[in-house]
Amino acid sequence: MAYQRKELGDFSSVVCFKAVITGVEDTLGPDGAAVVFTRAGKMRGQTVVKDLGLAGSNMPVEDMAAALDKAVGKDGTRLAAIKSVRREGDNIVVDTTDTVCSAGEEEGSDRQCTFTMGAVWGALEGITGQTFLGEQTESVLRGGQVDRFVFSPL
Known part of the structure; x- marks a missing residue:
């Protein structure tokens, strides 16, 4: 049985998470840290879909936002609010707000948003069984209304 924090529970602060990010960036550099956090996010996303019973379900894209938001949004771990998931041509586009990154x-x-994008990426791959290439194309930090991730099938 895994150790459970009796007094503090499962959640910690954004401030502490950001300290991990900046510490790893200082150690590995921005590019090395991006690889680490994207991979860690992908692993988290794959775990989320397994825990939700969605692994390999190939659920319709239009149903993914609600399922993922329940797991990582306000009622879940609060990693990010998943606002929409949609197809644009062959790509899957995911819009998020309030990302921890x-x-x-x-x-x-x-x-x-390397960790957040990675988590969404891993979830999409876990649900669909497809492999994608992901990139962040919009940021709330640079004038965007959302943090947008575009996933292209490989």
């Missing part, structure tokens, strides 16, 4: 950042920051 953008929290506390100054307007104009070049911060990318």
